[in-house]
Amino acid sequence: MSKLYRDILYLIIEELQYDRKSLVSCLTINKIWCEIIIPILWKNAWEDLAFDKENLLLNTIISHLSDEERNNLSQYSKISYKKPLFNYISFCKHLNLEIIENIILSHGQGQYNEIKNYILNLFINKNAEYTHLYMTNYYYEYHLIPEAEQCFSKIKFLRCDSRVKENSLAILTKMCKSIEDFELIIYNYENNFGIPKLIENQENLINVSFLHKYSPYDGLFRAFLENSLIKHANTIQYFNICGKLETQILTSFVNLKDLVLMGDWERWIFIENLSLPSLQSLYTRDINTESLKGLIENSGGKLNELNISYSVIFPDAISTKEIIQVICQNCPNLTHLEFYYKNCNVLDLEKLLIKCQYLKILGIYYIVEDEFMNWDNLFNILVTSSPLSLHKLKIIYPVNQPELKSLKLFFDNWEGRKPISLIISIKGDFIRKKQLNDLIGNYKSKGVVKDFIHYSYEYDDLIESKAKEIVKDLKTKAANIFYGFKNLFN
Structure with a gap:
């Protein structure tokens, strides 16, 4: 029974691997929990690493060095280290060389090269085997580490930049044949023309990202x-891909x-007649309206997610109308849609909601600095015309706040449908925040509202708010699973 207990517990905890805070809180439950959680936490020790935790991580890594090696580092020679309870580094499957470099630069206090050499030898050795490699943009001679080829031979994910040094690239090209996910950060004209050979050598490449650090870029x-x-x-x-193909x-x-x-x-004529019969998700940013329309028309009718974004030039009402018409005609299976909207497009929106009967998530970007959002019209169309599957609504960047009476009427009319998650981004905070919270609390208790998230234009506020909601939800689910699981074996 104990093996079954351990196996089931592992499967449960693995599902919660991205809720690191909750996992850490479970380390002290007992030895079995600790032995299962530690390898999961150290699988990707660099994920969401805050600056104030970097020195702690560095000291933990340094604790794996021998006494002789630490004595050679003046910064650490006088510090008493306990032998680690686990060989934490052996659990690493993600090797982020860039973060390692940055941590040493920020907290190493001298002896940079010595510290780096010792640490890299801890991570790159005959016993190490990685699935994810984040290659640093520093020109370190990784090829001089004898075990580097073996460590990198089973890489599934690789992120590097176009300035990767020839010797390091030679190792990757020789040993890495199983990369499925490849991200390349492209610089202006500091590009290694051996990278295409690395790409060609892969046996099952599935995901590719070509991202630009600066522009203009090297077209050749x-x-x-x-x-x-x-x-x-x-x-x-x-x-x-960033930029024109x-x-x-x-x-x-x-x-x-x-x-x-x-x-x-810029208009990309070649994508206007492009046939992509298997396309399910399309995200565009700053794509010319004509090119975008052609791309949607030839998407094969299987799109279930479409996000249309702009950063500098925004579509006028006519362009928005044309885009909505193309969506109505070619995207009947959409479940997730985000696009730009103006008050005068309300009837076009109504047609879209009637046509897209599988829509679950709708995001509306309203960037019109000299025009107030007509909340009553928008809410009315959503209530009367949206499919019953719709349960999440995002309204981003409206100039004005919705009145409490408008929200109340919307929630009253929404009653009886799936509970709505409403996300609104406006400048500043709601004026009548207490009344708003009372209103939301009332409709949550009625089962009309699932979540209400308000954030200002600062993107960090959204991240923080959403993260808190996710962690809270995960903790509740985890607690229920854990207690049920514990009772099962008592």
Whole structure:
């Protein structure tokens, strides 16, 4: 029974691996819990690492060094270290060389090279085997570490930048054949033209991201990169690219499911007739209206997620109307839609809501500085025309706040449907916050409102608010699972 207990407990805890705070709180329950949780926490020790925790992590890593090695480091020679309870480093499956470099630079207080050499030898050795590698942009001679080839041979995820040094790239090209997820940060003109060979060598490349650190970029290098993907045309399912494509490579991705395009508002005629029969998710930013319309029209009718974003130039009412019409005609299976909206497009929105009967999540971006949002019209259309599947509504950047009476009427009319999660971003805080909280609390108790999240334009506020909601929800679920599981074996 104890083995069954341990196996089931492991499966439960693994599901909660991203709720690190809750996992840490469970470390002291008993030895079995601790032995299961520690490897999960250290699988990716770098995830969400706050600056004030970096020195603690560095000291934990240093504790794995021998007494002789620590004595060679003046900064640590006089500090008494207890032998670690676990060989924490052996649990690492994500090797983030960039964070390691940054931690040493920030907290090493001298002897940078010595500390780095010792630490890298802890992580790169004959006993280490990684699935995720985040290659630093510092020009370290990784090829001089004898076990580097073995450590990197089973990498599934690789993130590096276009300045990767030749010797390090040679190791990756030689040993890494199983990369499925590849992210490349591209710099201006500091590009290693050996990277396309690394891409070509992979056996099952699925996800590809070409991200630009600066612009303009090297068009010739980009063309080489895009052409290196031809071999993987049948396996690539996710493609993310910043800037205009230099080739017609997208026409080859017959099994592409997720596409992210970030443009510069220039018209891309070649994507207007592009056929992507398997496409399910499309995110665009600053894509010309005509190009966007053509892309949606030829998406194959399987889109279930569409996010249309702009950062500088925003579509006028006519362009918005045209985009909505194209969505109505070609995207009947949408479950998640985010786009820009103006008051004068309210009837177009009504048609869209009637047409998209599977819609679950709707995000409306309202960036019109000289025009107030007509909340009553919007809420009325949502109540009368939205599909019963809709349960999450995001309204971003309206100039004005909704009146409490408008919210009350909306919630009254929403009663009897799926509880709504409402997210509103406005400048500043709600004027009558106490009355708002009372109103929301009342409709939560009635089962009309599931969540209400308000945040200001500062994106950090959204992250913090949402994170708190997620952690709270996870803790509740985890507690219920744990107590039920504990009772099962008592």
